[in-house]
Amino acid sequence: MSFDLVFFGGTGDLTWRKLMPALFQAFRHGKLPENGRILAVARDEMPDERYREWLKERFREVEEGKRPSDEEFERFASLVHYRRMDLSQPDHYSRLKDWLGERNADTVVLYLATSPHLFTQICEQLGAAGLNGPKVRVVLEKPLGHDLASAQQINRVVRSVFDETQAFRIDHYLGKPSVQNLMALRFGNALFEPLWRRESISNIQITLAESLGVGTRGPFYDSTGALRDMIQNHALQLLTMIAMEAPASNDADAIRDEKLKVLRALKPFTPETVSRDVVRGQYRAGTAGGKSVPGYLEEGKVPPGSHTETFVALRTEVQNWRWAGVPFYLRTGKRLAARDAQIVINFRPVPHPIFPGGSCPNRLIIKLQPEDGLELQLMAAKGGSSTEALSPVSLDLDFDKAFAADRVGAYERLLLDAIAGRLNLFVRSDEQEQAWKWVEPILNYWKNDSTGPRSYVAGTWGPPAASALVARDGHSWIEEC
């Protein structure tokens, strides 16, 4: 199968930090279909050779082990081309069409790695140039809009130019191998299904914690905030995969239909429930990795007095028969105590404890990063005596170690899937709009709430109010147990 892959925003951060290194990994692993060309387009004028040199420089920053040798880089770079393109100029799209027409590849993937405010303009121009035929797939990077109306506007234009089956909306969390394992855990094993419901589960916690601050992304981040950056997309996608019913097949739409049902069943927020069930925070100076680090307001180019949240914790429910009354706690933040993404399924305690000291409830921890694996916490009598207190023990499965040779990074997986036309790991427009609909009351409430976010010390687990949110139901975050 031949393919042409075009990166709009070809000199941007996303392209050189994530996309090109991921493609290189696919190339190194022999997974990239052989007959391919990669074209980067951006504003600057430069010949292919100059772009390749520039890329080679950037590749020096790629983590060791994933960096190409000179010889590997030369082979990979021979697939890479560059063209100048002014995205507002119709004739530049015609030139792109001519370039693509030279070879008439089986598949054309157009990856919009630009600022999202250009998405509608680019899609309209692609349509006008006839670059929307059945072989074409368009990949849209997040953030797709900053609220429901802007997301709908982008989707309207995308749908007017492309069929929904040609639109690949990225949520890179869906490409993480551990997230695929979540699907495997639930729908490739019969073991957990009878327990996967309100009768056996007391609460579910989804944590996406980062230890880094916003760094140089201040201007982007300040107009985004943690709710839009992580909850509306990554955290909600994970929630749907935990809560969804078994799809009838592994087809993209069968899966996305079920995910959409979960999003529709999420308890809608009102001003009262936002003030009670959502905690927003912003980090102040503290320590990370043993070093002093600045607070959010001292980071480069953050407007003084900004109320942008760098932390969110919230409580919600999925209002259906399976989940009624089970709290789902979601939290994310920058400059937290650790980089740690995990889903914790807390089971109910035994109904009648008979052992001395009682028994801790079982817990299943789905680890997404930095480790990638599963941990099942059980109670055991370590010494085998009938009078001893039970101790918690863990069954631990480390996917990274167990399946090291087969692991594929998130962007590598998603790029390969876009080239192959597999939509399973991409977000459909209705899912995305429903997620915006659900977060919008929170955004609206905050707009009118002059108290702003609660402050937390960098290097901690966020404002104390986040613990209180969970404690109110008689639960605690995993690190507090």
Ligand code: BG6
């Ligand atoms: C991105 C957010 O979508 O996800 C970033 O814009 C965040 O702010 C990143 O740092 C986290 O991704 P990962 O894969 O490192 O957990």
